[in-house]
Amino acid sequence: MRQKLRRAVSELGQLLGGTAIGLAAPFLLFLTLVSVPSSLAAGLGILLFVGVVWLARRLADLQRHRAATVLAEPVPSPYLPLPKGLLARARMLIGEPATWRDLAWVLCQFPVGLLSVTVAIGLWLGAVECLFAPLLRALLPTRTSFDPVVLELTGRSGPLTWLLVPVGVGLVVLAYHLPRHLITGQARLANALLGPTSAARLSARVDRLTATRAAAVDASAVELRRVERDLHDGAQVRLVAATMNLGMAEDVIDADPAGAKVLMAEAKASVGAALTELRDLVRGIHPPVLADRGLTGAVQALALKLASGIPIELDLRLDRRLAAPVESAAYFVIAESLGNALRHSGAQRIQVTVTDQGDMLHITVGDNGHGGADPLRGTGLRGIQRRLSAFDGTLRITSPLGGPTVLDMELPCAS
Amino acid sequence: MRVLIAEDQLLLRDGLTRMLTAYGFDVVAAVDDGSQLVEALVSLRPDVAVVDVRLPPTFTDEGLRAAIAARAEIPGLPVLILSQYVERLYARELLSDRAGAVGYLLKDRVGDVRQFIDAIRQVATGATVMDPEVVTQLLHQRDTLAALTPRERDVLRLMAEGRTNAAIAEHMIITEKSVSNHINTLFAKLGLPPSGSGHRRVLAVLAYLDQ
Numbered sequence: 001m002r003q004k005l006r007r008a009v010s011e012l013g014q015l016l017g018g019t020a021i022g023l024a025a026p027f028l029l030f031l032t033l034v035s036v037p038s039s040l041a042a043g044l045g046i047l048l049f050v051g052v053v054w055l056a057r058r059l060a061d062l063q064r065h066r067a068a069t070v071l072a073e074p075v076p077s078p079y080l081p082l083p084k085g086l087l088a089r090a091r092m093l094i095g096e097p098a099t100w101r102d103l104a105w106v107l108c109q110f111p112v113g114l115l116s117v118t119v120a121i122g123l124w125l126g127a128v129e130c131l132f133a134p135l136l137r138a139l140l141p142t143r144t145s146f147d148p149v150v151l152e153l154t155g156r157s158g159p160l161t162w163l164l165v166p167v168g169v170g171l172v173v174l175a176y177h178l179p180r181h182l183i184t185g186q187a188r189l190a191n192a193l194l195g196p197t198s199a200a201r202l203s204a205r206v207d208r209l210t211a212t213r214a215a216a217v218d219a220s221a222v223e224l225r226r227v228e229r230d231l232h233d234g235a236q237v238r239l240v241a242a243t244m245n246l247g248m249a250e251d252v253i254d255a256d257p258a259g260a261k262v263l264m265a266e267a268k269a270s271v272g273a274a275l276t277e278l279r280d281l282v283r284g285i286h287p288p289v290l291a292d293r294g295l296t297g298a299v300q301a302l303a304l305k306l307a308s309g310i311p312i313e314l315d316l317r318l319d320r321r322l323a324a325p326v327e328s329a330a331y332f333v334i335a336e337s338l339g340n341a342l343r344h345s346g347a348q349r350i351q352v353t354v355t356d357q358g359d360m361l362h363i364t365v366g367d368n369g370h371g372g373a374d375p376l377r378g379t380g381l382r383g384i385q386r387r388l389s390a391f392d393g394t395l396r397i398t399s400p401l402g403g404p405t406v407l408d409m410e411l412p413c414a415s
Numbered sequence: 416m417r418v419l420i421a422e423d424q425l426l427l428r429d430g431l432t433r434m435l436t437a438y439g440f441d442v443v444a445a446v447d448d449g450s451q452l453v454e455a456l457v458s459l460r461p462d463v464a465v466v467d468v469r470l471p472p473t474f475t476d477e478g479l480r481a482a483i484a485a486r487a488e489i490p491g492l493p494v495l496i497l498s499q500y501v502e503r504l505y506a507r508e509l510l511s512d513r514a515g516a517v518g519y520l521l522k523d524r525v526g527d528v529r530q531f532i533d534a535i536r537q538v539a540t541g542a543t544v545m546d547p548e549v550v551t552q553l554l555h556q557r558d559t560l561a562a563l564t565p566r567e568r569d570v571l572r573l574m575a576e577g578r579t580n581a582a583i584a585e586h587m588i589i590t591e592k593s594v595s596n597h598i599n600t601l602f603a604k605l606g607l608p609p610s611g612s613g614h615r616r617v618l619a620v621l622a623y624l625d626q
Contacts, residue, residue, distance in 0.1 A: 232469070236499050236522075237424045243526030244430045248437070251528045270426075 004176070011179035012124075015117045017066070018186050021059050022113030025106045028052055032103060046090045053093050056102045060194050063109070067187035067194070078196035097197060105193035112189065116182040123175035130168030133161040216390035219383070230281050238274035242267040290331050294321045298331050299352065306338060315353040322361065326413045329391055330354070330361060333384045337365035337407050340380045345369025345405055359414040364406055371403035384409070416539060419461035421446040421478055422497075423470050431465060431525070438532050449477030456485035456492060463539035467522075468498040468505065479505055483512075490514045493538045497522050501548045510543070518544035518577070537577050544577035567601040570594060 031052045034045075057079065064075040078098045082089050093099045129136070129148055136148055137158070154160035196204065245267035253260040282288070290298035296316045303312040322330065334352060341350050347369030355362040375381040375397060384407070385395050392412050399405035418440045422428040425447075432442050446455050449470035456464055464485075470477040482494040495518035496509060509517050518538040524546065525531050534544045550572050563571065566587075573583045580598070584591040 229474070232499055233424065237426055240499075240522045240525060241426045241430050243523060244427075244434060244528075247526040247528035247531070248434055 008176055008179070011183060012117075012120055014066075014183050015113070015120050015179055018063075018109065018183070019113035019117040021063055022106065022109035022111075024055070024059055025110030028056055028103065028106055046086060050086060050090050050093065053099050053102070056099075056106055059106060060102045060190075063105070063190045064194050067190040070183055070187035071191060075191050075195050078194075078200050101193050101197075105190065108189060108193070109186070112186060116179075116186065120175065120179045120182065123171055123178065127168050127171035127175050130164040130171055133164040133168070134158075137161045212389040212392070215386045219386045219390065227281065227285060230277070230284075234277040234281070235274040238270040238277065242270035242274070245270065286328060287331065290327060295327050295330050295354065299334055299354065302331075302335055302338065303352070306342060308342065310342060310347060311349055312338065313349065313351045315351070318354050318356040318361070320356070322413050326361070326391060326411060329387050329393075330363060330411055330413075333387055333395075333409055333411075334363060334365060336380055336384050336387075337409075340373070341365060341367040341369065341405070344373070345371075345403070347403075347405075356413075359412060361411040361413040363409040363411065365409075366404060366406040368404045370401070371399045371405050372401045373397055373399035373405050373407075381407075416536070417441045417443045417459075417462045418535070419444045419446065419455060419459055419464040421449075421452050421455075421464065421466040421470060421481070423447045423467065427467075427522075434525070434528065435465075435532075435535075438528075440535075448472070449481050452478065452481035453484045453488075456481070456494075457488050460489065460492070463493040463495060463535055465495050465497060465535065468496055476505065479508065482517075483508060486512060486514065486517075491516050491541065493541070494518070495520065495535055495538045495544070497525075501546050501552070503549060503552050506545060506549045515543050516541045519549060520544065520546045521548055534577065542577050545575050547572065547576055550575040562604045563601055567597050567604070570597040571601055574598070 031048060034048065061077065064077060068075045078101075080092075080096060080098075083092055133154070137154075140148075154164065245263045249260040249263035249267065252263075287298055287301075289301045293301075296318055299314060299316060303314055306312065321327070334354075338350065338352065341347055345367045347367035350365070350367045353362075353364045373381065375385065375395075381395070381397065387393075388395050388409060388411060394410045396408040397405070398408070416439070418435055420428060420431050420435070420442060422431060422445070428445050428447060432445050435442055443459050443461055444455055446452050447470075450472060452466070452470065464482070466478040466482050468476050468478045470481075479496055482496060486492050486494065490512065491514040493516040494509075496505070497520055498505070499522055501519065501521055506519050509519055516538055518534055520531070520534060524534070537544055569587060570583060573586060578586070580591050580594045584594045587594070
């Protein structure tokens with residue numbers, strides 16, 4: 001009961017706040033109407049206009065914040081960075097749709113806020129009057145100059161005033177529930193007028209896609225460079241060394257068969273090492289087991305391969321093959337996360353879960369190590385982020401000092 | 416003969432040192448970093464240097480640039496460049512000072528030990544040795560060579576690889592006289608003046624091919 005009362009009071013308070021914000025409207029409208037024509041004539045108008053917009057923006061920011069709390073989703077601010085200089089600033093503000101949408105919102109908020117608060121308070125007053133109508137009739141048996149509305153309406157008829165009591169109960173219920181919807185309605189109004197336009201949203205998305213595409217191209221260029229470097233410094237060197245040994249063996253085989261044999265053994269060892277390196281490289285580009293068994297099999301194989309003293313628990317809920325690029329991205333982010341956990345976390349236990357949610361693959365890699373994973377340091381986490389962002393995926397890191405660390409990854413995988 | 420080796424891969428550096436020592440070279444230095452290379456070349460003045468194109472710190476064409484820089488200070492300092500792959504562009508940069516005494520070989524060639532040792536010696540004496548791969552790249556791109564007979568092409572290729580008339584004759588199993596006949600005809604066909612010494616022939620040929 002007490003809680004309900006507190007809530008009802010707080011909602012009325014919120015509505016009053018919304019009304020207070022809206023009350024600025026006539027003032028702002030007046031100033032705008034004065035400033036726009038007068039700015040044609042004098043510089044003072046420009047100053048006035050910029051000031052009005054500044055004030056409108058602060059009010060709008062306040063309301064964005066309130067609406068975001070109510071709607072439990074951010075209402076992004078659409079403002080572009082302002083240029084220096086009063087004239088340039090005014091010119092830009094006049095051209096910016098957000099300016100006019102802000103003003104339109106203040107103008108709507110004024111009547112909406114006022115009406116909301118009137119209705120909310122009026123309902124409570126009405127409810128109370130109805131509930132106490134018989135009592136009022138008993139207290140005020142004759143006509144007075146300040147007669148309550150209920151007595152005037154019923155003409156002091158006994159049965160009618162008793163009839164009003166259930167109406168009062170109904171009004172209490174209404175007065176308790178309606179403010180919530182009024183508040184949500186105001187928040188929606190703010191979201192519609194104060195959030196970015198759909199064109200702005202689209203352009204923000206294009207910006208993000210451009211950035212992630214560049215990151216993806218970057219990632220693949222880095223990857224190619226790594227492959228080239230690995231080949232150049234690994235297998236190729238070993239093969240050249242083997243060739244050199246074989247050449248020297250060929251040259252001395254008649255004169256010094258024993259020496260030639262040593263050289264040939266060295267060459268064989270070099271070729272063996274080159275093969276191992278090529279195999280590792282291939283595994284780094286596209287692990288054969290991933291191609292054969294898909295993500296589930298590849299992650300199981302990976303866990304077996306990495307198995308050391310630290311147990312790796314797998315919970316893989318995926319029973320279909322994903323598109324090859326998604327599969328490979330998922331595999332490498334898991335491999336990288338596992339590698340990080342094994343190398344850096346000091347964990348005793350590592351858990352990997354993969355959940356297929358239809359259009360989204362949800363991956364978590366958690367460990368009970370000492371935490372403190374920071375994406376700004378080390379390339380591992382950034383690499384994961386980059387791989388995911390190429391697919392519009394996301395990475396969320398929870399890693400307080402002292403642990404535990406959880407990497408929460410989402411990878412769109414609609415087929 | 417005093418030789419300097421520049422190679423960052425330990426395996427190959429040791430291998431080359433062992434091999435050259437076994438064939439009677441005196442390895443005066445084995446450098447593993449491009450930034451010390453120019454100074455080492457200039458101060459040690461080896462009779463010949465065997466240099467890997469790609470060296471630290473940049474792992475790009477550090478070795479090539481160091482060789483060119485050293486040759487700017489000591490014209491004609493003999494340098495044999497080794498690489499995992501050959502680039503026509505690099506060959507041209509190497510040849511551009513026209514001082515001769517340069518070589519550009521794929522690392523694979525170290526397997527043909529005698530030929531490789533022979534190439535080092537030739538570069539040391541001022542000859543130009545281009546990898547058959549470079550020569551093939553060049554020959555493939557030239558229609559002007561259509562006028563040459565297959566035989567003359569073979570002679571041109573072997574010449575570009577830095578071989579003497581005698582070596583070409585031996586390789587093709589013909590007399591030295593017919594080799595020089597072929598050379599004269601192909602020079603005439605390519606519009607080059609006949610000339611004497613080994614590396615100049617190659618330079619002339621390459622300059623023509625690469626114009």
